[in-house]
Amino acid sequence: MADNSDNKVKPPSRQYPDPAVKLKQDPPTTGHSWDGIEEYDNPMPRWWVWIFIITIVWSVGYWIAYPAWPGIQQATSGVLGYSSRANVATEIAEFEARNEQFFVQLVDTDLGEIRDNDELQRFAVNAGASVFRAQCSQCHGTGGAGVQAAGFPNLLNDEWLWGGTLEDIHETIRYGIRNEDFAEARWSEMPAFGRDGLLTEEEIDETVHFVLSLSGSDHDADLALAGAEHFEINCASCHGDGGEGDYFIGAPALNTQVWLYGGSYDAIYESIYYSRFGVMPGFANRLRDAEIRAVAAYVHQLGGGQ
Amino acid sequence: MSSADQTPPSLYAKREPIFPRRVKGSFRTMKWWLLFLMLGIYYVIPWIRWDRGPEMPNQAVLLDLANRRFFFFMVEIWPHEFYFVAGLLIMAGIGLFLFTSALGRVWCGYACPQTVWTDLYIQVERWIEGDRNARLRLHRKPWDFEKIRKYGLKWTVWFLIGMATGGAWVFYFADAPTLFVDLFTGQAHPVAYITVLILTMTTFLFGGFFREQVCIYACPWPRIQAAMMDEDTITIDYRHWRGEPRGKLKKGQLDPNQGDCIDCLACVNVCPMGIDIRNGQQMECITCGLCIDACDEVMDRIGKPRGLVAYMALSDQETEQSGNAPKSVWKHIFRPRTILYTVLWAGIGIALIVALFIRADLDMSVAPVRNPTHIVLSDGTVRNVYDIRLRNMYHEPRDFVMSITENPDLHMSIEGEPGTQVTVGPDEQALLRVYLTAPPGTPSNVAESSPVRIWASIAGGSERVYSDTVFNGRNQ
Numbered sequence: 001m002a003d004n005s006d007n008k009v010k011p012p013s014r015q016y017p018d019p020a021v022k023l024k025q026d027p028p029t030t031g032h033s034w035d036g037i038e039e040y041d042n043p044m045p046r047w048w049v050w051i052f053i054i055t056i057v058w059s060v061g062y063w064i065a066y067p068a069w070p071g072i073q074q075a076t077s078g079v080l081g082y083s084s085r086a087n088v089a090t091e092i093a094e095f096e097a098r099n100e101q102f103f104v105q106l107v108d109t110d111l112g113e114i115r116d117n118d119e120l121q122r123f124a125v126n127a128g129a130s131v132f133r134a135q136c137s138q139c140h141g142t143g144g145a146g147v148q149a150a151g152f153p154n155l156l157n158d159e160w161l162w163g164g165t166l167e168d169i170h171e172t173i174r175y176g177i178r179n180e181d182f183a184e185a186r187w188s189e190m191p192a193f194g195r196d197g198l199l200t201e202e203e204i205d206e207t208v209h210f211v212l213s214l215s216g217s218d219h220d221a222d223l224a225l226a227g228a229e230h231f232e233i234n235c236a237s238c239h240g241d242g243g244e245g246d247y248f249i250g251a252p253a254l255n256t257q258v259w260l261y262g263g264s265y266d267a268i269y270e271s272i273y274y275s276r277f278g279v280m281p282g283f284a285n286r287l288r289d290a291e292i293r294a295v296a297a298y299v300h301q302l303g304g305g306q
Numbered sequence: 307m308s309s310a311d312q313t314p315p316s317l318y319a320k321r322e323p324i325f326p327r328r329v330k331g332s333f334r335t336m337k338w339w340l341l342f343l344m345l346g347i348y349y350v351i352p353w354i355r356w357d358r359g360p361e362m363p364n365q366a367v368l369l370d371l372a373n374r375r376f377f378f379f380m381v382e383i384w385p386h387e388f389y390f391v392a393g394l395l396i397m398a399g400i401g402l403f404l405f406t407s408a409l410g411r412v413w414c415g416y417a418c419p420q421t422v423w424t425d426l427y428i429q430v431e432r433w434i435e436g437d438r439n440a441r442l443r444l445h446r447k448p449w450d451f452e453k454i455r456k457y458g459l460k461w462t463v464w465f466l467i468g469m470a471t472g473g474a475w476v477f478y479f480a481d482a483p484t485l486f487v488d489l490f491t492g493q494a495h496p497v498a499y500i501t502v503l504i505l506t507m508t509t510f511l512f513g514g515f516f517r518e519q520v521c522i523y524a525c526p527w528p529r530i531q532a533a534m535m536d537e538d539t540i541t542i543d544y545r546h547w548r549g550e551p552r553g554k555l556k557k558g559q560l561d562p563n564q565g566d567c568i569d570c571l572a573c574v575n576v577c578p579m580g581i582d583i584r585n586g587q588q589m590e591c592i593t594c595g596l597c598i599d600a601c602d603e604v605m606d607r608i609g610k611p612r613g614l615v616a617y618m619a620l621s622d623q624e625t626e627q628s629g630n631a632p633k634s635v636w637k638h639i640f641r642p643r644t645i646l647y648t649v650l651w652a653g654i655g656i657a658l659i660v661a662l663f664i665r666a667d668l669d670m671s672v673a674p675v676r677n678p679t680h681i682v683l684s685d686g687t688v689r690n691v692y693d694i695r696l697r698n699m700y701h702e703p704r705d706f707v708m709s710i711t712e713n714p715d716l717h718m719s720i721e722g723e724p725g726t727q728v729t730v731g732p733d734e735q736a737l738l739r740v741y742l743t744a745p746p747g748t749p750s751n752v753a754e755s756s757p758v759r760i761w762a763s764i765a766g767g768s769e770r771v772y773s774d775t776v777f778n779g780r781n782q
Binding site: 042043044045046047048049115121141142143145154156157158159253256257258301303 | 316317318319320321519523675677678681682683684685686689691721722739741746
């Protein structure tokens with residue numbers, strides 16, 4: 001019929017079927033129709049059903065092997081004895097065993113020499129950070145910035161009540177401040193000059209202006225001049241003649257821009273009238289020696305360490 | 307059509323097993339070459355070595371998950387450069403659009419792993435059990451020694467191929483020679499064994515038993531690809547205007563009132579998807595080209611021109627039917643749509659290559675510490691703290707010098723460092739705690755915030771990077 005010598009397709013001279021005629025017997029439809037498009041009602045593949053059944057069988061095995069059914073007190077435990085809590089405990093024990101050598105090393109190393117060992121310092125800072133978050137951040141804040149309104153000291157700046165060397169910080173963390181738990185606890189004392197009638201309200205007013213002048217804050221020069229005398233008699237023995245403070249007795253410096261309870265007139269007035277103290281627990285009976293050393297190393301490298 | 311006069315269709319359908327007949331032809335030959343090429347690439351790549359220096363892996367292509375590095379010959383990608391991978395994925399997507407709109411489901415028919423491995427598995431089946439008729443006979447036969455022996459052998463070979471497949475996969479993630487020895491001596495990580503086992507089983511099941519069902523039921527590609535095709539797309543079709551009305555040869559002779567299709571079912575018997583291409587475009591068709599080979603063979607034998615089943619554009623059907631010459635292939639392929647895809651694809655590719663060559667092998671990210679926002683020191687100096695991560699993407703240790711510009715008020719210091727220079731190890735990163743301070747009386751000290759640019763540069767080198775951030779003052 002067709003000449004295929006040149007291998008070209010030539011349409012034969014006869015009638016062709018309409019291409020629109022469907023050549024395949026279509027499967028039945030569900031009867032649903034959208035915009036003239038009908039939905040075939042094809043059967044689901046059988047293996048799909050099998051997988052469904054297999055998952056059910058699998059789940060029965062799972063109930064037996066693993067904790068599954070909740071009870072009043074606890075869930076069924078499963079014959080494999082799997083417990084995510086036990087797994088976590090195992091993992092924690094594993095990590096602690098791996099950390100143990102560093103904890104031993106921390107205690108064996110002089111505080112001042114921890115910094116010289118890069119690996120140990122890195123461990124101390126990281127371990128200290130986690131101790132800090134758990135034990136210290138409630139008062140000093142997660143960032144170590146303290147809370148001025150409550151008198152919790154900022155640990156990030158260069159001002160310290162009891163000294164900012166690594167040894168000072170370590171000592172403070174170990175025994176705390178003004179607590180009854182340790183005889184070695186740091187103890188500061190300041191009279192309530194107003195409440196106990198040591199100074200009149202007028203004298204306190206003058207003293208506040210003098211204290212403001214020490215740090216170069218806004219003040220009334222005449223009142224400050226009068227306050228200088230009260231300061232010398234009542235305050236200088238602890239805070240120093242120029243208000244430079246004393247680490248040994250925990251007397252804060254008054255000649256700086258850092259204020260524990262705020263540097264406004266009202267805040268200073270209240271401090272002199274009622275006197276104010278902070279309290280800090282000692283951690284010698286709560287943390288391991290190595291942890292205390294680690295958290296001291298951490299606080300020391302926050303930016304204020306001396 | 308009402309459904310009342312019909313028996314309701316069954317809810318679940320058993321799979322109809324498919325026994326593709328052997329076929330010879332140009333498409334089959336090409337598919338064999340592609341199969342060897344692609345499997346070869348897959349198996350060989352992890353074994354190529356590439357020297358990167360003493361402290362670095364010497365495997366040319368390595369996905370080092372533990373150290374979060376990706377090595378590709380001279381290229382090393384760090385996690386923060388993941389945009390390269392994202393770019394490659396976008397290119398893959400647009401490449402799919404391009405190939406599909408130009409050549410239909412060419413990926414499915416020639417390159418998809420499911421197709422390639424199924425092809426290999428069917429060939430194994432053919433070697434062991436024989437061609438279509440022998441396999442059909444064996445399938446229908448009750449279980450006897452011959453069936454157990456042949457099926458057992460076939461499954462064993464399939465399983466070994468599956469193991470080789472899964473085994474090769476893990477070599478991309480670790481040093482191949484070391485892992486090879488470890489795998490056989492039982493010293494490899496359990497994850498390696500589990501991965502090999504899972505991939506062995508998926509290859510075994512998908513290539514041996516699931517086959518076309520993966521494409522029909524599980525794969526999203528056919529749906530997406532079908533949407534990418536139009537009347538100019540080159541795809542496989544049946545010239546029904548030439549073939550119909552079909553009819554068997556009568557005494558070896560073609561009835562002149564019949565079309566060219568002699569209803570020999572050659573195209574159906576070779577189809578790995580078990581469909582009849584003469585029904586036109588179907589979702590199941592992966593355009594593997596085997597029906598073309600089968601039909602051409604028959605056309606040659608009965609003295610008809612080839613191409614009753616052939617690659618063509620859908621719009622060619624009507625053109626040819628009306629007796630006109632069809633558009634040339636190139637006119638189908640080069641059209642605005644494919645040109646746009648090509649331009650996009652090439653544009654992203656060029657951008658990635660340029661980015662690869664101009665990227666610095668150092669990187670810095672600056673995270674200002676905002677807890678607290680700023681710190682006042684005893685003399686009234688304001689300090690801000692920045693956590694800075696330096697990355698030395700180089701195979702030797704280098705010194706980084708930190709500096710600031712844009713703000714003359716500020717001074718810089720680094721916690722634990724005497725100066726502003728730090729050493730970062732080869733292919734490592736360092737975390738620094740950097741302090742910027744504004745002395746009392748400077749504008750930055752009292753302003754709410756002021757801009758600052760932090761630089762990291764290589765000591766004695768020209769490479770440097772910067773990051774813009776802000777310095778918070780006392781806001782007075």
